[in-house]
Amino acid sequence: MSIDSPALDALSAAPGGDDAFAAVMQEMASAGQAEAAPPAPAAAAALGLGRLMRRIPVTLTLELGSAEVSLEDVAQLRPDSVVELDVLAGEPLTMKINGVAIGKAEVVVSGENYGLKVLEVSGLDLDSFAP
Numbered sequence: 001m002s003i004d005s006p007a008l009d010a011l012s013a014a015p016g017g018d019d020a021f022a023a024v025m026q027e028m029a030s031a032g033q034a035e036a037a038p039p040a041p042a043a044a045a046a047l048g049l050g051r052l053m054r055r056i057p058v059t060l061t062l063e064l065g066s067a068e069v070s071l072e073d074v075a076q077l078r079p080d081s082v083v084e085l086d087v088l089a090g091e092p093l094t095m096k097i098n099g100v101a102i103g104k105a106e107v108v109v110s111g112e113n114y115g116l117k118v119l120e121v122s123g124l125d126l127d128s129f130a131p
Contacts, residue, residue: 063094
């Protein structure tokens with residue numbers, strides 16, 4: 001797979017384009033990947049795959065909880081309705097990256113926004129991608 005410079009320039013210049021993604025793609029292009037075949041393990045190590053993987057943008061979410069309800073219950077929801085979730089108040093919440101649980105956190109206020117305070121990180125080993 002060949003990555004040409006004009007395509008990268010268009011990606012990075014596109015409105016709403018992701019600069020981190022474009023930077024990773026640019027770095028891969030400058031590493032000189034082969035056109036026909038995927039890189040051999042030695043070539044992947046030369047690319048610094050672990051370093052590149054760390055720069056890929058992901059979505060971090062904090063799952064508040066869930067509730068199993070019937071469609072009849074959903075049909076009866078109104079603006080003042082309350083649905084009880086399966087998480088106790090004050091209990092640590094599940095932190096996820098792209099939908100995969102990676103730890104526990106709690107909600108905090110950061111300036112005018114909500115934020116999360118990391119309490120525990122588990123199951124996340126970015127170093128396993130290093131050559």
